[in-house]
Amino acid sequence: MILDFMIANIDKLTYLLDESKKCATVTKSLVPYSGDIVVPATVEYGGTVYSVSDILDEAFAECVMLRSVVFGENVESIGISAFEGCTALSNVTFSVALHVIGMSAFKGCTALEEFVLPSDVIVIGKNAFSGCTALKRAFLSDNLINIEPSLFDGCKALEKVSMGSMVESIGEYAFCGCTALTEISLPDCVVSVEGWAFRDCVSLKKILLPNSVASVKKGAFWGCSSLVDFELPKGVNLLDQGVLANCESLKNVVLHDGVLSIGYGAFYNCASLEQITVPHAVVSVGDQAFRGCSALKELRVHCEAAPMCSGEIADANVYSHTMLRVPAGLVGEYGFARIWEHFENVEEF
Numbered sequence: 001m002i003l004d005f006m007i008a009n010i011d012k013l014t015y016l017l018d019e020s021k022k023c024a025t026v027t028k029s030l031v032p033y034s035g036d037i038v039v040p041a042t043v044e045y046g047g048t049v050y051s052v053s054d055i056l057d058e059a060f061a062e063c064v065m066l067r068s069v070v071f072g073e074n075v076e077s078i079g080i081s082a083f084e085g086c087t088a089l090s091n092v093t094f095s096v097a098l099h100v101i102g103m104s105a106f107k108g109c110t111a112l113e114e115f116v117l118p119s120d121v122i123v124i125g126k127n128a129f130s131g132c133t134a135l136k137r138a139f140l141s142d143n144l145i146n147i148e149p150s151l152f153d154g155c156k157a158l159e160k161v162s163m164g165s166m167v168e169s170i171g172e173y174a175f176c177g178c179t180a181l182t183e184i185s186l187p188d189c190v191v192s193v194e195g196w197a198f199r200d201c202v203s204l205k206k207i208l209l210p211n212s213v214a215s216v217k218k219g220a221f222w223g224c225s226s227l228v229d230f231e232l233p234k235g236v237n238l239l240d241q242g243v244l245a246n247c248e249s250l251k252n253v254v255l256h257d258g259v260l261s262i263g264y265g266a267f268y269n270c271a272s273l274e275q276i277t278v279p280h281a282v283v284s285v286g287d288q289a290f291r292g293c294s295a296l297k298e299l300r301v302h303c304e305a306a307p308m309c310s311g312e313i314a315d316a317n318v319y320s321h322t323m324l325r326v327p328a329g330l331v332g333e334y335g336f337a338r339i340w341e342h343f344e345n346v347e348e349f
Contacts, residue, residue: 010043017050024050026059034065041072055082057102064088071095078105080125087111094118101128110134113157117141119164126150126171133157136180140164147174149194156180163187170197172217179203182226188212193220195240202226209233218242218263225249232256239266241286248272255279262289262307271295278302287311290318300325300349306337313339325349 004020007027014029024043037060043050052072057079060066068091069083075095080102083089090111096118103125106112114137115129121141129135130153138152142164149171152158158178169192175181176199186193188210195217198204204224209216213233219242221227227247231254232239241263244250250270255262255277262285267273269292278285280302290296291314299322301307314322324343326334331348334340 008045010045011040013037013039015043015045015050015052016056017045019048022048022050023054024052025054025056026052027056028059028061032065033060033063034067036067037069039070039072039075041074053077055079057081058084061085068092071098073097076100078102080104081107084108094121096120099123101125103127104130107131113137115139117144119143124148124151127153130154136160138162140167142166145169147171149173150176152178154178165189168192170194172196173199175201177201183207186210186213191215193217195219196222199223211235216240216243219245222246228252230254232259234258237261239263241265242268244270246270257281260284262286264288265291268292274298275300278307280304282307284308284310285313287313290314290322293318293322296322298323298325299343301334302327304330306330306334306340309339311339312342314342320344323347 006017008015014027015024016027017024051074053076055078058081060083061081062085064087066086066089070093076097077100081104084104084107087110089109101124104127106129107127108131110133112132113134116139119142122143126148127150130150132155135155136157137160140163145168147170150173152175153173154177156179159180165187167187172194174197179202181201182203183206192215196219198221200223202225205226211233214235218240222242223246225248229252234256237258237260239262242265245265245268248271251272257279259279264286265288267290271294273293274295275298278301285307319342324346328348331346
């Protein structure tokens with residue numbers, strides 16, 4: 001039996017050579033890689049020229065003395081955890097042929113400050129750059145469709161993210177803990193912002209969600225304590241649980257007329273919120289929705305029938321100090337409605 005694969009050491013790199021396809025894959029070395037690495041476009045071995053097309057899973061993982069890497073023009077994919085834990089890696093130059101970056105590929109590369117991806121990258125696996133605590137600027141590819149879960153989780157120095165116009169989803173925890181991020185612009189084709197996507201982005205002051213967004217999942221902006229203004233896109237009919245919880249600087253919120261439900265703890269501990277309007281189509285308000293809203297002066301509810309509440313939607317302070325304003329002729333109905341009856345000050349508008 002003739003094997004099509006062989007392992008070869010060429011110019012300080014270890015390769016898995018595919019004789020049938022004339023392709024080479026960089027793989028793990030017995031001696032950890034270090035210093036400045038240049039992955040060539042091709043290598044020659046035994047008189048045969050091989051195109052270097054892939055970086056194998058964990059090929060450079062935990063190579064703590066690796067400082068930089070330049071990928072040759074034929075590298076198409078970077079495997080799972082390929083450079084995970086390369087704590088001295090500060091400079092990466094990607095190949096124009098690159099299409100795929102695997103899960104956790106650069107996770108924990110704590111010296112990496114910036115990267116620029118070529119336009120043909122279509123897949124970046126989850127956690128690919130999580131824990132890159134020195135990362136300040138990330139320029140994503142034009143053809144990327146999904147920002148995968150935890151992509152930049154814990155990148156506490158991240159200040160700027162540039163993403164292409166084709167992005168459709170922002171995954172769970174994608175930017176969680178990006179404490180230096182002050183502003184981000186989402187493309188017009190984004191459809192979903194998943195749970196906890198921007199959790200604890202404590203410097204985020206502004207985010208504009210395009211009208212293409214159809215869902216904003218639980219805790220998406222939890223703990224964004226510098227966020228002042230928020231407008232829910234018109235395609236979203238549920239303000240999910242904890243979406244804006246602990247947004248302590250939040251002052252202005254716009255909910256459109258199509259909103260049907262306000263979830264559990266949606267505005268929990270929004271201590272600067274002074275006024276909010278509940279649209280007429282809302283049929284339910286979740287537990288603790290307004291708990292901790294200590295500055296809330298007016299809660300204006302446009303519903304002709306008092307929204308259902310399964311439990312307390314606020315605390316004693318809110319019930320006693322907030323003016324509940326309801327449609328003309330409905331003061332009595334709200335006064336006898338479960339939970340709403342706890343508001344001590346009710347007026348009609």
